Amino acid sequence: MRMLFPLLALTVVLLGPGGCGSPEPPADTVIRVNDKGITAQELGAELKESRQSINPADLQAFVERTVTREVLIQEALRRGMDREESFRKALKNYYEQNLIKNVTDRIAEETPVAISDAEVRRAYEDMERILRLRVQRFDTAEDAGSGGEGVVQEMEVMVGDLPRELEDSAFGLSRGERSPVIRAGANYYRLTLLDATHAPMPAFESVRENIRTTLEARKRMEEMNASIDALRGKASVVVDEERLQALLKGEE
Numbered sequence: 001m002r003m004l005f006p007l008l009a010l011t012v013v014l015l016g017p018g019g020c021g022s023p024e025p026p027a028d029t030v031i032r033v034n035d036k037g038i039t040a041q042e043l044g045a046e047l048k049e050s051r052q053s054i055n056p057a058d059l060q061a062f063v064e065r066t067v068t069r070e071v072l073i074q075e076a077l078r079r080g081m082d083r084e085e086s087f088r089k090a091l092k093n094y095y096e097q098n099l100i101k102n103v104t105d106r107i108a109e110e111t112p113v114a115i116s117d118a119e120v121r122r123a124y125e126d127m128e129r130i131l132r133l134r135v136q137r138f139d140t141a142e143d144a145g146s147g148g149e150g151v152v153q154e155m156e157v158m159v160g161d162l163p164r165e166l167e168d169s170a171f172g173l174s175r176g177e178r179s180p181v182i183r184a185g186a187n188y189y190r191l192t193l194l195d196a197t198h199a200p201m202p203a204f205e206s207v208r209e210n211i212r213t214t215l216e217a218r219k220r221m222e223e224m225n226a227s228i229d230a231l232r233g234k235a236s237v238v239v240d241e242e243r244l245q246a247l248l249k250g251e252e
Helices: 004-015 040-050 056-078 085-109 117-128 141-145 164-170 204-234 241-248
Strands: 029-033 036-039 129-138 151-157 182-184 187-198
Touching: 029 040, 029 056, 036 040, 036 056, 085 204, 117 129, 117 204, 129 141, 141 187, 164 182, 164 187
Parallel strands: none
Antiparallel strands: 029 036, 129 151, 129 187, 182 187
């Protein structure tokens, strides 16, 4: 890396400087494109962020990529594309999505998660089981509580085959037991465990840490969702239903 910036400066000399009337670039300029000077600090930060290491053989290609990028940026600015509404919307969306990602990452980091050995063992035992279920699906809670059959399906499932809400209930059932009404997504369900068999599994010790990692990730997600729900609960939210309906009808 010590040779990088002197070599880059030499390359810029070979590429040729800007016109005589151009503003003086910063003192640590390594590449100058028209009136824009790209400094050693900027290039170093770019290399660090991209985790790239440049050796002399790759130097010219790195310079060409940097110059091409700057030329295109300058052309876009010359055309006023940075003032176009589509660009501003894209920039706003990028800004907001990055803020959301950063804050959810921060919330996850601030959420301590501990998985006990008993939880790991129980998860392993559930992974061994193949359940044969009778699944009743209903459109509404009233339908589910009315005693009707709904849409009935029998299926064999293992861990990971069902939505979390259904899986937690299914693997807690005893043979012949029927679950209470469970909401999952837009529908309501009742599960009955008809039978359970065991699938061949690797030895517990060989998969224990993988199971622990999976459980930690799941619990961290649950805790993060609970934190988000708490934030929503504290927020003051007012919805103008009349305007919302008008918007849906295209009247706004």
